[in-house]
Amino acid sequence: MEYLDFEMPIKELEDQLAKCFDIGKESEVDVTETCKKIEEKLKKAKKDIYKNLTAWQRVQLSRHPNRPYTLDYIKALCGDTFMELHGDRSVKDDKAMIGGLGKIGDQSFMFIGQQKGYNTKTRQYRNFGMANPEGYRKALRLMRMAEKFGIPVVTFVDTPGAYPGLEAEERGQGEAIARNIFEMTYLKTPIITVIIGEGASGGALGIGVGDRVYMLENSWYSVISPENCSSILWRSWSEKERAAEALKLTAEDGLKLKIVDGIIKEPIGGAHSDREGAFKAVQKQILEAYKELKDLNEEDLVAQRMDKFSNMGVYKE
Structure with a gap:
């Protein structure tokens, strides 16, 4: 431990x-x-x-090496029913973005999420949870498949950001994320999003446009990480704690600002201290959200989703 x-x-x-x-x-x-x-x-x-806990301490908990990742949640929720699907049908299979079909009880879901590694070898294999454009295109392919067969989508967000490498930019990283945001807005099947760890920048938004968006108690959701914010504003990482407070990135802040719909309580000590408790809490929230959404017709579902995101923030016309 x-x-x-x-x-x-x-x-x-x-x-x-x-x-x-x-x-x-x-x-x-x-x-x-x-x-x-x-x-x-x-x-x-x-x-x-x-x-x-301070905002920075919650950021630290969200990155705890023993914290459960996307595949841990999927295996706990679905057991042997999960079938992973691969590839974007264009470039390759991005190991940082995983997805596939699985069942919670008798209900099928399309699960999609960023996956981090547990040690040096698997972290490199998963690219530290930072997806390339083909990862977002794979996610979109699976969402369209879910829409075709009337299967609800569950996305697990846990990324320090989309991969910023030169090759990713050459293959259209910005376009891939923007396309996902656009397509998810109009997707004619329920989307339930759970931020289980880090929810950073466009990397999170690329699979984060949900009818219901929830944050685990010790996760964070922001346009930039505290360290990078500190390096830009104060030319040093030393002000990361101050930046974390200013960014309003905690689950409580997200709920107050109405960018998330609810907070999933973690066991005392964090999700890593009682994995089973965390899995049960997430499963309960997913099933409750689906119960609220399953009877909406396609037009109402899309209209409510568009209104939800259109009403965020402060703006003048």
């Missing part, structure tokens, strides 16, 4: 608790009461730390 800087008091108490249990096993000393006291302190410490 890896701990972030602000989680060190929790680590100390968990180490104390482990030692207490070991003493009880190795000797005849009754440590039951001592262990209970440490457990009570541990519960209180977790509540105090996680209920008062």
Whole structure:
């Protein structure tokens, strides 16, 4: 288990608790009461730390190496029913963007999302969750397939941004993302979007135009990462905490600004501390959202989606 800087008091108490249990096993000393006291302190410490997180601390949690990624959610929700689909039918199969058909109970869904890696080898294989244009074109191909067969779409957003390489720009990165935003607006099937980790810039928007958009409690959603914002405004990454606060990128900020429709509560300690709890919370929210959307006719579905995004922000005509 890896701990972030602000989680060190929790680590100390968990180490104390482990030692207490070991003493009880190795000797005849009754440590039951001592262990209970440490457990009570541990519960209180977790509540105090996680209920008062700063924006930057939530960004750190969203990047925790043990946090579940898109495929973890899909496998937990669908089990053996998930069938991954590959390729954009033009360039290649982008490993940073995954998608396919799966079932939650008796209901079929088209699942699409960015996938990160778990170690150096898989991070390179998945390009750190940063999709190329062919990844967004694959996502759009799968969405059109879902529309054709009347299957609802679920997208999982978790990316530090679309891949900014020269080759990506040559193959039309901006056009691919813009095309997805345009096509998703008019897609005649329900779209449910869940931001499970990082939701950065156009990389997130390329699969983020949903009838219902939800954020996990410790995810973030913004036009730019705190580090890059800090480097632009203050010429240094040292102001990343200040930038995180200014960007209003947390789930609570997103709900207040009406850019998301709800917050999915995570287990105390974050999704990585209780994966099963996080999977159940996400599944419950997806099914509730689908229940709200399934009876809408195609015209009303598209009209509501367009109104939802048209009403965001402040503007003058």
